Amino acid sequence: TASVDRALSAFRAGDPVCVHDFADREGETDIVYPAGAVDAAAVAHMRNDAGGLICVAVDDTVADAFGLPFLADALDHPAVNDDPAYDDRSSFSLPVNHRETFTGITDADRALTITEIANAAAAAANDPEGYTPDDFAASFRAPGHVHVLRGAVAGLDDRVGHTELGLALAAAVDAAPAAVVCEMLDDETGDALTPEDAAAYAKRRGIPYVEGAALVDALR
Ligand code: 5RP
Ligand code: CA
Ligand code: ZN
16 A cells, blocks of 8 residues: 555655554554664654654564563563553563663663664574674663563564564565664643544654554555
8 A cells, every 4th residue: 555655665764654553452653763773863753752662673583682581571570460451462571771871861872772773683683593692782781771672473473563563664674673663642631642643743744654454464
């Protein structure tokens, strides 16, 4: 469809896309960037215009090479019970910082962490056996300020979250298997931005807006 084509063109150019998942899932629209294209201005764009959590999704082969488990599998605490209302499980892994950051939260620090995760993801995808958790630990520390998300093993066949939708966009344009997502919230109400308001924002800003269903049809 035209909306998918526009989304792919933007992603190929390193530009953001607005992705609404499904009315019967989260019902949220995320601003999504190819991770390798995220600079400090892109982080500022996400925190100012989206306002949710800035996360970087990596596919499961990469997460395994990094040695990054699902957070819920890594923690033994009575609060840990990964049963979100909108899906079978969340995709959260560990939050990390690049070692050359200071606090890790500034726009420049988060952009460095994100672009270096994209570089590391490309390296790990090229050589999944050769890239080790120690290689990851040489460059990154946890806890940090960028949430890593793990994509489902079977991608969109298994889970249709923004995690997998973002990774499917990255794969479709042969970018590094790493996509940054941030939920769009309504500044007036604090609720998730409605799809209508998200689409209007996207139109105003010249950002492609695409439905998860269209991405699943085109990319699964
Ligand atoms: C992390 C989240 C977001 O919803 C993000 O879109 C990734 O999650 P999912 O793949 O479940 O949509 O919870 O801020
Ligand atoms: Ca805002
Ligand atoms: Zn989401």
